[in-house]
Amino acid sequence: MLMEVLGSALLGLALSATAARMLAGRLPALRVVLVSGVLGALFGAYLTHFALGPGHNTLTATFVGAVLVSAVVLSLLLRPASGPRRPSHRTPFSVPTRG
Numbered sequence: 001m002l003m004e005v006l007g008s009a010l011l012g013l014a015l016s017a018t019a020a021r022m023l024a025g026r027l028p029a030l031r032v033v034l035v036s037g038v039l040g041a042l043f044g045a046y047l048t049h050f051a052l053g054p055g056h057n058t059l060t061a062t063f064v065g066a067v068l069v070s071a072v073v074l075s076l077l078l079r080p081a082s083g084p085r086r087p088s089h090r091t092p093f094s095v096p097t098r099g
Helices: 002-022 030-052 059-076
Strands: none
Touching (some): 002 030, 030 059
16 A cells, blocks of 8 residues: 555656646646646545455556546646637627628
């Protein structure tokens, strides 16, 4: 159990550090990203361990669940890319006119 907790925390930290390095402009502060990644991985490990049940203690499955949930949590932190946007041709809720 201790190996699952430490391993998933390290995987979450590695994933969040990688995301913070690659997507620095689209993520909030580094501390928020790192904490969210680790907590997401710990929750994912707990969720996977709980879902598998007491008879299925597989370390690999727990790590996969931890990484997946951590990636989902980190994806929720992403902001839209800031770049040139295409202007809208119609205003919202406009009715097309004839003629």
